[in-house]
Amino acid sequence: xxxxxxxxxxxxxxxxxxxxxxxxxxxxxxxxxxxxxxxxxxxxxxxxxxxxxxxxxxxxxxxxxxxxxxxxxxxxxxxxxxxxxxxxxxxxxxxxxxxxxxxxxxxxxxxxxxxxxxxxxxxxxxxxxxxxxxxxxxxxxxxxxxxxxxxxxxxxxxxxxxxxxxxxxxxxxxxxxxxxxxxxxxxxxxxxxxxxxxxxxxxxxxxxxxxxxxxxxxxxxxxxxxxxxxxxxxxxxxxxxxxxxxxxxxxxxxxxxxxxxxxxxxxxxxxxxxxxxxxxxxxxxxxxxxxxxxxxxxxxxxxxxxxxxxxxxxxx
Numbered sequence: 001x002x003x004x005x006x007x008x009x010x011x012x013x014x015x016x017x018x019x020x021x022x023x024x025x026x027x028x029x030x031x032x033x034x035x036x037x038x039x040x041x042x043x044x045x046x047x048x049x050x051x052x053x054x055x056x057x058x059x060x061x062x063x064x065x066x067x068x069x070x071x072x073x074x075x076x077x078x079x080x081x082x083x084x085x086x087x088x089x090x091x092x093x094x095x096x097x098x099x100x101x102x103x104x105x106x107x108x109x110x111x112x113x114x115x116x117x118x119x120x121x122x123x124x125x126x127x128x129x130x131x132x133x134x135x136x137x138x139x140x141x142x143x144x145x146x147x148x149x150x151x152x153x154x155x156x157x158x159x160x161x162x163x164x165x166x167x168x169x170x171x172x173x174x175x176x177x178x179x180x181x182x183x184x185x186x187x188x189x190x191x192x193x194x195x196x197x198x199x200x201x202x203x204x205x206x207x208x209x210x211x212x213x214x215x216x217x218x219x220x221x222x223x224x225x226x227x228x229x230x231x232x233x234x235x236x237x238x239x240x241x242x243x244x245x246x247x248x249x250x251x252x253x254x255x256x257x258x259x260x261x262x263x264x265x266x267x268x269x270x271x272x273x274x275x276x277x278x279x280x281x282x283x284x285x286x287x288x289x290x291x292x293x294x295x296x297x298x299x300x301x302x303x304x305x306x307x308x309x310x311x312x313x314x315x316x
Contacts, residue, residue: 007034007042009069010060011123028123029072037082041089057089066132067091073127075309087306090286094130098261100144101174103129107150107163108171117160181237182311184211184304187253189245201293202240202267205300210311211237229253238263238308240300243278243287251279263307267296 006013006026013026021035034042044056058064071091072078080088094102106128110118118125120137131137141161144150149167153160163171184206188194198215206213214236216229233239233256241254241264254264268275270289278287288303290296 007039008032008057008072009065009123026069026123028127029069030076030124030127032072032076032078032080034080035082038080038085041082041085042080061133063093063132064089064091066126067093067130070127070130071306071309073124075305084302084306087302090303091306092286095261096140096143099130100140103140104144104149104163104167104171104174107161108168111163114168115162117162119158119160181235182211183214183232183236184209185233185236185239185253185257186213186215186242187239187250188215188242189247189250190217191245194242194244197242197244197293197296201290201296202242202300205297206240206304208297208301209304211304230256233257233262234260236262237311238265238304240265240267242267244269246278265300265303265307267300 004013004015005011006015006024006029007022008024009026009028011026011028013024013029015025016023021033022039023031023033025031042057056064057068068088068091071088072080103125106125107118110116120134120141126132126134126137129137129140131140138159141150141152141159144167145152145161148164149170150161151164186198186202186206188198188202198213203213203215214232216232233253236257239254239257239262241250241257243250243266254266257264264285266285266287268278268287268289270291275289288296288299290299
């Protein structure tokens with residue numbers, strides 16, 4: 001085993017070259033494999049994707065590298081290649097609430113006993129809380145400390161933290177309210193001509209990523225349809241919102257999902273009429289503009305896996 005810099009986050013990592021790939025075991029990113037052109041992409045440090053160019057992670061210490069590192073830590077033994085590197089470089093930063101919940105969950109899983117203290121100096125804690133650096137981690141800990149969910153103190157230069165009684169109670173409620181759902185809710189235009197979009201692109205993309213695709217008109221229920229929509233979104237891990245046709249219901253459902261803190265995957269047909277209709281409140285999001293069902297199926301699957309990881313609902 002040789003030692004060199006991790007091509008994603010840059011700290012020293014155990015690296016095992018194997019042909020055109022690198023098998024890395026990084027304290028921050030965890031275990032992953034990076035192959036072919038993705039290695040050169042990772043080593044380029046320009047700030048953004050150039051027009052017609054290759055995806056970039058930015059310079060050392062950038063937010064993009066921190067996000068990529070955190071995603072890899074949550075998706076161990078991932079294989080990064082030229083085809084999915086752009087998705088890795090496009091992983092978005094979770095909200096402060098989501099990041100604090102991730103840190104709380106990790107503290108809970110790492111606590112062998114109530115009252116156990118933890119040091120946050122290890123790089124793995126930065127990745128688990130999706131923090132760019134230690135000052136940001138310290139600020140997140142201080143926020144949770146002010147909310148009395150954790151107790152923190154310093155031992156020389158080492159900041160240590162433990163869950164409080166209120167923190168444990170918060171975790172219990174969190175697990176009750178947000179089970180690890182395997183559902184991907186689909187918001188889209190229900191015109192019959194759009195059914196092939198669901199059957200041939202959106203549904204198989206969600207299923208190939210390891211989740212169950214739910215469309216409200218496929219759900220048997222006796223409730224008011226609007227109540228059922230909200231109920232299904234609350235049960236979901238994410239939603240796919242296709243804005244082709246500019247339907248008001250899609251805006252409502254994706255907005256409700258964002259209010260719950262759920263990831264939203266934005267899609268729309270790559271035609272000028274549909275793109276022009278997008279409301280200015282949404283047209284700045286990272287849309288997948290699709291040209292064909294096959295195009296959307298592959299890109300949506302890659303985006304789901306890059307942002308939240310593979311689900312466990314794998315079909316034979």
